[in-house]
Each structure stands twice: as C-alpha cells, then as structure tokens.
Amino acid sequence: MKNQLLKGDALTLLPTLEACSFDALITDPPYASGGLTAGARQKPPSEKYVQGGKSALHADFAGDERDQRSHLRWMVMWLSECARLLKEGAPVCLFTDWRQLPLTTDALQCAGFTWRGITVWDKTEGVRPQLGRFRNQAEYVVWGSKGSMPLQRRAPVLPGVIREPVRKADKLHMTGKPTALMRQLVRICEEGGRVLDPFAGSGTTLVAAQLEGYSWLGCEMTDHYVEVAGQRLAAL
Amino acid sequence: MKNQLLKGDALTLLPTLEACSFDALITDPPYASGGLTAGARQKPPSEKYVQGGKSALHADFAGDERDQRSHLRWMVMWLSECARLLKEGAPVCLFTDWRQLPLTTDALQCAGFTWRGITVWDKTEGVRPQLGRFRNQAEYVVWGSKGSMPLQRRAPVLPGVIREPVRKADKLHMTGKPTALMRQLVRICEEGGRVLDPFAGSGTTLVAAQLEGYSWLGCEMTDHYVEVAGQRLAAL
DNA sequence: CCCTTCTATGAATCGTGCT
DNA sequence: CAGCACGATTCATAGAAGG
Numbered sequence: 395m396k397n398q399l400l401k402g403d404a405l406t407l408l409p410t411l412e413a414c415s416f417d418a419l420i421t422d423p424p425y426a427s428g429g430l431t432a433g434a435r436q437k438p439p440s441e442k443y444v445q446g447g448k449s450a451l452h453a454d455f456a457g458d459e460r461d462q463r464s465h466l467r468w469m470v471m472w473l474s475e476c477a478r479l480l481k482e483g484a485p486v487c488l489f490t491d492w493r494q495l496p497l498t499t500d501a502l503q504c505a506g507f508t509w510r511g512i513t514v515w516d517k518t519e520g521v522r523p524q525l526g527r528f529r530n531q532a533e534y535v536v537w538g539s540k541g542s543m544p545l546q547r548r549a550p551v552l553p554g555v556i557r558e559p560v561r562k563a564d565k566l567h568m569t570g571k572p573t574a575l576m577r578q579l580v581r582i583c584e585e586g587g588r589v590l591d592p593f594a595g596s597g598t599t600l601v602a603a604q605l606e607g608y609s610w611l612g613c614e615m616t617d618h619y620v621e622v623a624g625q626r627l628a629a630l
Numbered sequence: 631m632k633n634q635l636l637k638g639d640a641l642t643l644l645p646t647l648e649a650c651s652f653d654a655l656i657t658d659p660p661y662a663s664g665g666l667t668a669g670a671r672q673k674p675p676s677e678k679y680v681q682g683g684k685s686a687l688h689a690d691f692a693g694d695e696r697d698q699r700s701h702l703r704w705m706v707m708w709l710s711e712c713a714r715l716l717k718e719g720a721p722v723c724l725f726t727d728w729r730q731l732p733l734t735t736d737a738l739q740c741a742g743f744t745w746r747g748i749t750v751w752d753k754t755e756g757v758r759p760q761l762g763r764f765r766n767q768a769e770y771v772v773w774g775s776k777g778s779m780p781l782q783r784r785a786p787v788l789p790g791v792i793r794e795p796v797r798k799a800d801k802l803h804m805t806g807k808p809t810a811l812m813r814q815l816v817r818i819c820e821e822g823g824r825v826l827d828p829f830a831g832s833g834t835t836l837v838a839a840q841l842e843g844y845s846w847l848g849c850e851m852t853d854h855y856v857e858v859a860g861q862r863l864a865a866l
Numbered sequence: 867c868c869c870t871t872c873t874a875t876g877a878a879t880c881g882t883g884c885t
Numbered sequence: 886c887a888g889c890a891c892g893a894t895t896c897a898t899a900g901a902a903g904g
Contacts, residue, residue, distance in 0.1 A: 543762070
C-alpha cells in the first residue's frame with residue numbers, strides 16, 4: 395500500500411478512503427483545552443500555549459477553539475469515520491492532556507471503540523513548577539480497539555509509562571511529540587501494518603511509522619505543516 | 631489536634647466531625663472496578679483481583695461491589711461530607727485506576743471541589759504483561775482543592791509522576807500503597823497540617839502523615855485493618 | 867557478606883465452554 | 886443466546902534460597 399500525505403480537513407478526506415484498509419489509528423488531535431474560560435480558549439493556539447510574553451515559535455494550527463460540547467461532537471464525528479477505515483481488532487491511540495482525558499475516553503467509546511487503557515507519557519521535566527502543587531509533567535494516550543483484540547496479533551508487549559523528555563530540535567510543531575516516543579507507540583500496530591493519522595501536524599507519527607517498518611497515510615490541513623512533514627518524510 | 635483512628639463506616643463517622651478542621655483529604659477509596667460482569671463485580675476483592683486459584687494473602691475489604699452509577703453517587707456523598715470538614719483552599723487527593731478515572735474526576739467536581747490535575751503512580755515495569763498491549767502499570771491520583779488554592783501555601787513543588795515499585799514487606803492490604811509513595815503525596819498538605827483519610831485500610835496514609843510531621847484522622851470499617859493500622863501507628 | 871539462581875507474583879484479560 | 890466460571894497467558898522484579 396502506498397504511503398500518502400493528504401492536504402485538507404480530516405472530516406472531508408476520511409470519507410474518500412477505502413473501508414477496512416488500516417491496521418491502526420494513532421493521532422494527536424487538537425485538545426481544545428488551554429485556557430480556563432471559554433473566551434481564553436478562543437484565542438489562537440500561539441497565544442494560548444505560550445508561556446510568559448515569548449513570541450510564538452510555531453505557526454498556528456486549526457481546530458483548537460471549540461468548547462467542550464462541540465469538541466466532543468467533533469471528536470465522535472471523525473472517530474466514527476476512522477472506525478469505518480480500520481480493520482476489525484485494530485488498535486486506536488489518542489493523545490490528550492489531563493483536562494480532556496475524560497472527554498477523550500467518552501469520545502472513543504461514543505464512536506463505538508472499546509476503551510482498553512491509558513498509557514502515560516512522562517515528560518520527566520517539570521513544566522512550570524508551582525509551589526504547593528503537583529507538577530504537570532505528563533500527557534496521556536487513551537487507547538482501545540475496534541471490537542475485540544485477539545491476543546495472537548503480531549505486536550510486542552508495550553510500556554504503560556513512557557519516559558521521554560521533550561527536545562527542542564525534535565519538536566517542529568507547537569504540540570509536537572518526540573520521535574522516540576512515537577516509535578514506541580506505533581508498535582501497537584500489527585507488524586508491517588498500515589497506520590492512519592488524520593492530524594499529522596509535523597508528521598512525527600508518520601516518520602515513526604516509517605522508521606518502524608509500517609506503511610502510513612496522514613492528513614493535515616495547514617499548508618505549513620504539510621510542507622514540514624513532507625520534507626521530513628522525504629529525508630528518511 | 632489529637633490523632634485518631636476511628637472504626638466504622640465513613641458515611642456515618644464523617645458527619646460527627648467538626649467542620650473546617652482539616653488541611654487535606656488524602657485517600658484511596660474502593661475502586662469498584664474489577665470484573666467484566668455484574669456477577670463478577672460482586673465477588674469479594676480477594677477473588678476479583680487475584681489471579682489463578684492462589685490463596686488470598688490479605689483480608690477482604692468492604693465497599694467494592696457497586697455498579698458505576700451507584701459508585702458515583704456514593705463517591706459524591708462522602709466527598710460532600712469531606713468538603714464540610716476541610717478548610718478553604720485545602721487540597722484533595724483521590725486514588726483511582728484507569729477504568730474509574732473519568733468517574734473520579736466527575737465525583738470530585740460534583741461534590742463541589744475544583745479539579746486541578748492528575749498525578750501518576752508509575753509502578754515501574756513488571757506488571758502483568760500482555761502481548762500486543764500496553765502494560766497496565768500505572769494508577770492515578772486525581773487531585774484538586776476546596777475552592778481556590780493560594781500559591782503562598784507552605785508546601786513544596788511536588789512530582790507529577792512518582793516511580794515507586796510495590797514491595798511485599800510494605801504492602802499490608804490487598805490494594806496497599808508503598809509508604810514512600812504516600813510520603814510524597816501527603817506533602818501537598820500545608821506544613822504541620824491535619825490530614826483526613828476516610829478509607830484508611832492498613833493505615834499507610836496515616837503512617838506517611840505521621841512521618842512527615844502532620845497530624846491525622848482516619849476511618850476504617852474492617853476490624854482486621856483497624857488492628858493492623860493501629861499496630862503500625864503505635865510502632866512509630 | 868556477596869553473588870547467582872530460582873521462584874513467586876501482580877487493584878487482569880481473553881476466549882472457551884457450560885448453564 | 887446471554888451470562889458466567891474457569892484456565893491460560895505474559896515477563897520484570899522482588900525476594901528467597903543456595904553457594
């Protein structure tokens with residue numbers, strides 16, 4: 395199966411793809427979680443996620459200004475499209491932060507998937523330490539499957555907590571994940587299978603999939619990141 | 631303030647305590663999460679959580695056979711009682727597993743607390759591997775506060791992920807937590823404050839509180855564990 | 867006392883087969 | 886057919902046993 399990076403909105407592109415043609419869904423959708431108030435959430439991500447008065451390092455990305463209710467509906471919409479594209483028993487991994495974790499497990503299950511657990515990404519460094527509080531040093535991968543997941547799948551035992559620091563040189567998107575982290579995660583896919591990432595961003599999931607011997611298809615609607623991801627994938 | 635270990639049901643005991651007299655709520659309630667079917671959930675914990683036909687190492691504990699709906703209602707009931715007992719701004723820490731995490735964040739917020747984050751207990755590797763799956767090696771601490779939480783509280787910066795293996799000699803309850811883990815957690819309480827644990831079990835939270843210089847009050851309804859906890863605390 | 871070898875265990879889960 | 890009981894499975898680590 396040919397690898398492809400498609401430019402456009404996942405909700406438009408997914409319906410054009412062939413049913414039952416993917417072995418795993420692994421993606422990092424917009425969290426829509428920055429900001430305590432609805433108003434603060436509607437600022438573009440480059441203002442929302444930047445500390446202090448620093449200028450934005452990364453281009454804005456789309457799809458991050460919904461309120462909780464709309465965000466859930468939107469998650470269920472694209473997840474349901476993905477359910478059609480996945481083979482029976484295929485695993486699903488969705489990144490989320492603590493604030494959106496319950497919404498993410500709801501969305502996964504509303505879309506008809508079986509929720510099977512949570513894997514923790516431990517960033518190891520304290521992000522914004524605050525006296526008298528716990529550090530906010532983890533993000534979460536909500537994972538599950540389309541229907542039952544036979545034990546004879548060709549996939550290894552995978553870690554439930556992945557300790558991986560964020561390295562600037564390896565972060566090409568505002569919410570980009572370390573390549574080493576993604577290389578661990580994609581291994582939930584059956585050996586040599588085909589990985590779907592409808593929110594490819596700077597393409598780290600696709601790069602990891604390629605490095606681990608999978609084929610892949612990604613969608614990304616922001617021109618800038620389609621170019622970034624394209625270059626990274628071409629350089630492999 | 632005198633330290634006390636009370637014997638009885640939390641829902642009965644909590645209303646008898648004085649309002650605004652605690653600086654932190656730190657507890658590990660029954661999760662009611664084992665078992666795929668209603669029937670399986672009603673088995674005692676020693677059968678539910680132990681593999682194979684091995685004989686039970688620890689005595690059973692009560693309150694683990696509710697379904698999701700009743701479990702939520704019950705959580706909100708005792709949490710609301712605790713809200714009355716806590717001072718304004720006091721932190722709350724609730725243990726939970728991946729399956730009950732969304733329910734726990736709901737319960738915390740339904741009872742009127744502000745949800746502030748999740749802290750991860752990483753049990754480290756060695757926990758029941760399964761091919762083709764992520765290891766289930768973490769439990770979670772949902773934490774928050776009664777109302778706003780001033781930054782000038784006398785409490786240190788605390789870790790967001792705590793790596794701590796389970797040691798047999800340090801585990802006196804089927805679901806007992808390591809003392810080292812609890813010593814880290816209780817430090818969310820303001821220096822020298824008073825800690826409440828309505829589900830004391832073998833008393834690890836109270837032991838940790840004592841070791842870290844806090845005063846404490848615990849409730850436990852199972853005779854056996856009241857005795858175990860009493861002995862541990864007396865031995866300090 | 868230190869090192870090596872061995873064994874037991876885990877807040878499970880899946881699939882089968884019986885009721 | 887739905888629901889439930891039961892056996893099989895996975896491996897890093899702790900802790901015991903032995904040299």
